[in-house]
Amino acid sequence: MIDPPADQEGLDREPRGVYVSRLAGVVLLLAITAASPLAHVVSGEPPGLAALGVLAVAAAVILACRILFLRRLAGPWPTQRMAAVAALVALATALAAWQASAIPLLALSSAAIGLRCPPRLALPLIGLCAALALALAAAHDQSAGTLAAETIATLAAGLITFGAARRQDTIAELRATRRDLARLAVAEERVRIARDLHDLVGHSLSVIALKSELARRVLPDDPDRAAGEIADVEAVARRALQETRQAVTGYRRPTLAVELASARRAMASAGIDVRVDAPEDVALPAEVDETLAWAVREATTNLLRHSAARHAVLRVTLDAGSAAVEAVDDGVGPGAGSGSSGSGLAGLAERAARLGGHLDVGAARPRGFRLEVRVPASAP
Numbered sequence: 408m409i410d411p412p413a414d415q416e417g418l419d420r421e422p423r424g425v426y427v428s429r430l431a432g433v434v435l436l437l438a439i440t441a442a443s444p445l446a447h448v449v450s451g452e453p454p455g456l457a458a459l460g461v462l463a464v465a466a467a468v469i470l471a472c473r474i475l476f477l478r479r480l481a482g483p484w485p486t487q488r489m490a491a492v493a494a495l496v497a498l499a500t501a502l503a504a505w506q507a508s509a510i511p512l513l514a515l516s517s518a519a520i521g522l523r524c525p526p527r528l529a530l531p532l533i534g535l536c537a538a539l540a541l542a543l544a545a546a547h548d549q550s551a552g553t554l555a556a557e558t559i560a561t562l563a564a565g566l567i568t569f570g571a572a573r574r575q576d577t578i579a580e581l582r583a584t585r586r587d588l589a590r591l592a593v594a595e596e597r598v599r600i601a602r603d604l605h606d607l608v609g610h611s612l613s614v615i616a617l618k619s620e621l622a623r624r625v626l627p628d629d630p631d632r633a634a635g636e637i638a639d640v641e642a643v644a645r646r647a648l649q650e651t652r653q654a655v656t657g658y659r660r661p662t663l664a665v666e667l668a669s670a671r672r673a674m675a676s677a678g679i680d681v682r683v684d685a686p687e688d689v690a691l692p693a694e695v696d697e698t699l700a701w702a703v704r705e706a707t708t709n710l711l712r713h714s715a716a717r718h719a720v721l722r723v724t725l726d727a728g729s730a731a732v733e734a735v736d737d738g739v740g741p742g743a744g745s746g747s748s749g750s751g752l753a754g755l756a757e758r759a760a761r762l763g764g765h766l767d768v769g770a771a772r773p774r775g776f777r778l779e780v781r782v783p784a785s786a787p
């Protein structure tokens with residue numbers, strides 16, 4: 408049975424339409440090359456020799472089909488392919504030496520070589536088939552026009568299939584590249600979602616834990632304040648749920664102004680005296696504004712979860728074509744669980760690097776932790 412070729416030596420599986428068109432072309436080539444020698448053998452030779460000739464032509468056709476279409480032959484594919492091609496060329500040469508009408512079988516051999524042999528061998532072997540066709544046509548005393556036609560036909564058959572094979576190789580490489588790019592895009596999207604969810608959930612859960620603890624402490628003495636803190640917990644949880652959904656679908660863009668206001672409220676609830684220094688009505692490109700907003704969010708999360716600070720400063724600066732967010736506290740510093748090597752800061756560094764900026768973290772003076780993100784004020 409003739410089947411579409413399987414993946415072999417980097418060749419991808421062909422689309423059905425390409426396979427059918429190639430099958431039709433080769434069937435036509437088989438009909439052209441095999442019809443004439445069969446007719447001459449049957450009509451012009453003794454019965455025994457005619458039968459032998461018919462078998463030889465049939466063997467050449469079957470061998471050509473096996474080379475061109477069957478999925479696998481016995482033995483390793485490169486070895487058996489070259490052996491099959493060599494056998495086809497030898498059989499076609501023998502038949503062409505016997506009958507001039509069999510010279511077109513060399514064109515069939517040339518087509519098989521162009522389609523199946525490695526590029527470094529295909530062109531020399533195609534030239535060899537053309538030379539054999541020319542020599543055998545001359546040996547049979549054929550006219551100059553016939554000599555040229557046989558030679559050109561053999562060359563053309565090989566070169567056409569050679570070009571088709573290289574095109575299929577290129578298509579297979581492009582498909583493989585497209586699959587690799589798709590896998591990379593999926594991996595990058597997973598990293599983005601994981602980074603966004605870490606930033607969102609870490610910050611929101613820190614605020615929720617803080618307000619819940621505060622509500623528990625003040626509940627016996629000040630129920631009204633406890634109720635207010637519980638209402639804030641509910642609001643933060645609802646906002647976190649909404650932002651998480653938006654992060655998964657890729658629609659959320661935090662803004663610097665919103666994050667600064669949120670940071671001020673969260674740190675005030677935690678008993679941290681925070682000073683926010685930011686120019687009014689900052690107009691930045693969306694990508695820059697978003698990156699600085701993430702910087703404020705990450706700094707706030709680290710302050711609430713790790714710093715044990717009592718005072719903090721959030722500063723937004725615009726100078727010399729760059730924009731920066733700086734967060735400084737008087738807490739335990741980077742050596743005592745400040746989160747300075749966490750995945751949140753790694754994600755923040757990636758965001759800044761994507762815009763051509765950088766993240767700088769370290770100890771503050773005289774004590775505490777300092778975080779600064781600086782990016783170009785105009786998006787690249």
